[in-house]
Amino acid sequence: MIQKAINRTFVYDQKAMKLRGLTFILSVCLITLIFIACKKKAKDKTEEEETKFDKPAMLANCADNVIIPNFQAFKSAMDSLVYSFTAFTQSKDVATLTTLRQKYITAIIKFQHISTFEFGPSESEIVRSNFNTYPTNTLTINSNISSGSYNLGTVSNLDAKGFPALDYLIFGKNETDASLIALFDTDPKAANRIAYVTACLSEMQTKTNSIVSAWNNSYRNTFVGSTGSQIGSSLGLLVNQLNFEIDLLKNAKIGIPLGKKSLGVTLPEKCEAFYANSISIKLAKECLANIEDVYLGRSTAGADGKGLDDLLESIDAMHGSEPLNAAIKNQFAVTQSKLNLVAEPLSSSVNNATSTVDAAYLEMVKLLVLLKTDTPSALGIVITYQDGDGD
Amino acid sequence: MAFGFLMLASILRFIAKGWVYDMYLKPKIFFPYFGFEWVKPFGQTGMYILFIALAIAALFIALGFLYRISTTFFFLAFTYVELIDKTNYLNHYYFISIASFLIIFLPANRYFSVDATLNKKIAATHVPNYFVLTIKFQVFIVYFFAGIAKLNSDWLLHAQPLKIWLPAHSEMPLIGTLLTKEWTAYFFSWFGCIYDLLIPFFLFIPRFVRPAYFFVIVFHLATSLFFNIGMFPYIMICLTTIFFTENFHIRIIHFLKAFTKSTTKNEQTVFSPSAKTLKLFSVLFIIHFTIQLILPFRYALYPGNLFWTEQGYRFSWRVMLMEKAGTAFFYVHDRTTNGEIEIDNKKYLTYMQEKMMATQPDMMIDYAKFLKAEFIKQGFKDPIIRAQSYVTLNGSGSREFIDPQVDLSSQSNSFLKNKDWVKKY
Structure with missing residues (x-):
């Protein structure tokens, strides 16, 4: 009996020892492997950068030196635009009309510098759709003016308001200055027309003011405080919207007029600010400059602060054999230089200098791939809400 | 329970x-x-x-x-x-x-x-x-x-x-x-x-x-x-x-x-x-587990890097293995005018579908076939559907993923056919 028990314990102990031996060997292997891995890494990089990248500082730079100053500049441009329209209605002449048009151009240029930031307050105001849906629908505009009853808040009026509608209304379609002024002056529907422009402007101004005040109050800290790379994090929002904006640049500003969606048949009337007809390329350049500002963390004054470029550098993101940041910076430069070769107005260039416009377009595609595919992938940014298991 | x-x-x-x-x-x-x-x-x-x-x-x-x-x-x-x-x-x-x-x-x-x-x-x-x-x-x-x-x-x-x-x-x-x-x-x-x-x-x-x-x-x-x-x-x-x-x-x-x-x-x-x-149960379980044991190894039937081509990737317990992202531009090429239409993927696909499709060749074929049917409905005659696609895998940097000249709508998703139009990794 006792012997049996001893025997059993013995067998049991032997088994346990075998297992312990096995675990021991495995642990040793594991530690060795980790050690080798670490050593290899140490060799790869003699001078390891120990400082952690300061994401809150990057977001703060972005908010304080890029986003907020641009919104403020846009707000004053909007205020001047509204003021110049009032001046025009008080004294309807070529001089006030010229000023009005200049103020319009300034405002839509400044708009290129805030369109990217469609999150937080701008997202609630649906800025891109409300301010800049083009080509504008002249039929809807004219019928709204002649009826005098409309609600600019409805979806059906999205393409009958904002900058594109103003473009049509103050630059006119084949109007001389005098005949355009007459539409606001002696035309039977002149009062309706003035009321319509006022309604468009006041909607834009109200939205702008509410966005600027949100940024000046609590949203700035919300934005800076939301670190991380998760859904809805500021970095995620920023990169996502940057991609959306470059998509707009490539498609809406250049690709569609160039005929990329219409079997190569050019569509000049789909250019941005078609009626002003001398600023479409300018707007594309401003848009590209803004995308670069956001990427570099470059202030309105031109000071290069902490931006996505520094973040990509800090994690040693690569594009083939060169740093990803270098590839992106280079692509910005190439895209700008190709865009510089395109002459205004774009509505003529798409037909007269198709290959020049096409060259600029192709560089935008490359830039888009770098910003849309490489950047979020290198940063591990999560954009979707669904579960994943790593592709 | x-x-x-x-x-x-x-x-x-x-x-x-x-x-x-x-x-x-x-x-x-x-x-x-x-x-x-x-x-x-x-x-x-x-x-x-x-x-x-x-x-x-x-x-x-x-x-x-x-x-x-x-x-x-x-x-x-x-x-x-x-x-x-x-x-x-x-x-x-x-x-x-x-x-x-x-x-x-x-x-x-x-x-x-x-x-x-x-x-x-x-x-x-x-x-x-x-x-x-x-x-x-x-x-x-x-x-x-x-x-x-x-x-x-x-x-x-x-x-x-x-x-x-x-x-x-x-x-x-x-x-x-x-x-x-x-x-x-x-x-x-x-x-x-x-x-x-x-x-x-x-x-x-x-x-x-x-x-x-x-x-x-x-x-x-x-x-x-x-x-x-x-x-x-x-x-x-x-x-x-x-x-x-x-x-x-x-x-x-x-x-x-x-x-x-x-x-x-x-x-x-x-x-x-x-x-x-x-x-009966034991036969069933044996069949089940035999399949389970073999399925993950089917990738060996295809040439090329598995993570890149993803042929035989699913159903193999490959979890959290790669950071892969891509952008795909699809073009509908009209044979009569030689004109092309660049497709706005967002028009047809959800964000998730576009993201997945851009890195997975079999989904590109499905999408191309869908586009072909869609454009035939609009009056196109046998259009060519091609795509330019850039993919980055595990931080390698984006590079061209598939042959941009291939008519994807005429490709097959059959298990038997290697997708040779996917570029080498």
């Missing part, structure tokens, strides 16, 4: 997050699996009814009520939902399908269940060990193959993709800075790999169950902390308890009984199926 409750939670979470709409109602097109092109979603009411039915079935499984019907329905309905669109393929969903298939045949309603209480005849305190073994073996396969899949140079020698994913969490309190260190990524990579390879063995050894289970909890909680992987960690944490001895489970049941105040007789009964059913 735990499986039932977890599934209930999963299904409710799925509905609550609006994913029924996002995945099965909003999309204009679906990406079916090869051979399952006939699987189509129901309309809105149908899909919601189906999900509610799934939730009820899960609850019934948990309670052990109408067990065989509930499990069969759950398996069929869940698998159906997953077959609708491969965009949503996840290894966890595949695992749930398999697990729910296996439990159909298990006598898991024989003890501490509504069925056993209602019908004393089927009640039993003991079931043959091989029933429990099937689940254990399935879990073994999941871990072990996940471990084998990690044996690649990116994972072990370059700590990719963890080197990308971990620093993304640098803002986490306490451990944030640690995550940006390179050795952390290496440590996690090696730990994950060794864990996956060894844990199934240790779980089988009664002496090591407790420490092994401790690692199970640590590992899965860590993954749920860092990655967006939903319910999977909790499913595995609960499921691995099957490796514990019966005493552990009986204690839990006694604990639960204290709440339900139910009483059961103490006599021991053994559930022993008839020889014929047993034979």
Whole structure:
């Protein structure tokens, strides 16, 4: 009996020892492997950068030196635009009309510098759709003016308001200055027309003011405080919207007029600010400059602060054999230089200098791939809400 | 039982997050699996009814009520939902399908269940060990193959993709800075790999169950902390308890009984199926596990880098293995005018579908075929559908993914055909 028990314990102990031996060997292997891995890494990089990248500082730079100053500049441009329209209605002449048009151009240029930031307050105001849906629908505009009853808040009026509608209304379609002024002056529907422009402007101004005040109050800290790379994090929002904006640049500003969606048949009337007809390329350049500002963390004054470029550098993101940041910076430069070769107005260039416009377009595609595919992938940014298991 | 409750939670979470709409109602097109092109979603009411039915079935499984019907329905309905669109393929969903298939045949309603209480005849305190073994073996396969899949140079020698994913969490309190260190990524990579390879063995050894289970909890909680992987960690944490001895489970049941105040007789009964059913079951299980063991290796039939081409990638327990992203521009080429239309993918695909399609060649074919049909409807004559696509894999930087001249709409998704138009990695 006792012997049996001893025997059993013995067998049991032997088994346990075998297992312990096995675990021991495995642990040793594991530690060795980790050690080798670490050593290899140490060799790869003699001078390891120990400082952690300061994401809150990057977001703060972005908010304080890029986003907020641009919104403020846009707000004053909007205020001047509204003021110049009032001046025009008080004294309807070529001089006030010229000023009005200049103020319009300034405002839509400044708009290129805030369109990217469609999150937080701008997202609630649906800025891109409300301010800049083009080509504008002249039929809807004219019928709204002649009826005098409309609600600019409805979806059906999205393409009958904002900058594109103003473009049509103050630059006119084949109007001389005098005949355009007459539409606001002696035309039977002149009062309706003035009321319509006022309604468009006041909607834009109200939205702008509410966005600027949100940024000046609590949203700035919300934005800076939301670190991380998760859904809805500021970095995620920023990169996502940057991609959306470059998509707009490539498609809406250049690709569609160039005929990329219409079997190569050019569509000049789909250019941005078609009626002003001398600023479409300018707007594309401003848009590209803004995308670069956001990427570099470059202030309105031109000071290069902490931006996505520094973040990509800090994690040693690569594009083939060169740093990803270098590839992106280079692509910005190439895209700008190709865009510089395109002459205004774009509505003529798409037909007269198709290959020049096409060259600029192709560089935008490359830039888009770098910003849309490489950047979020290198940063591990999560954009979707669904579960994943790593592709 | 735990499986039932977890599934209930999963299904409710799925509905609550609006994913029924996002995945099965909003999309204009679906990406079916090869051979399952006939699987189509129901309309809105149908899909919601189906999900509610799934939730009820899960609850019934948990309670052990109408067990065989509930499990069969759950398996069929869940698998159906997953077959609708491969965009949503996840290894966890595949695992749930398999697990729910296996439990159909298990006598898991024989003890501490509504069925056993209602019908004393089927009640039993003991079931043959091989029933429990099937689940254990399935879990073994999941871990072990996940471990084998990690044996690649990116994972072990370059700590990719963890080197990308971990620093993304640098803002986490306490451990944030640690995550940006390179050795952390290496440590996690090696730990994950060794864990996956060894844990199934240790779980089988009664002496090591407790420490092994401790690692199970640590590992899965860590993954749920860092990655967006939903319910999977909790499913595995609960499921691995099957490796514990019966005493552990009986204690839990006694604990639960204290709440339900139910009483059961103490006599021991053994559930022993008839020889014929047993034979049938064993044949079924053998076929099942043979397929399970072979399927993950089918990638060897295709040339090229598996992560790049993804031929034979799914259904192989390749989990969290790569950071892959891409952009694909699709063009409809008109043969008569030689003009081209660049497609706005957002017009036809959801964000998730576009993201998945851009890196997966078989989905590109599906999409091209859809576009072709769509443009023929608009009056085009036999258009060519080509795509320019750039993909980055594990931080390599984007490069051209497929031959931009190939007419994708004339390609085949057959298992037998190698997709030679995918560029070499």
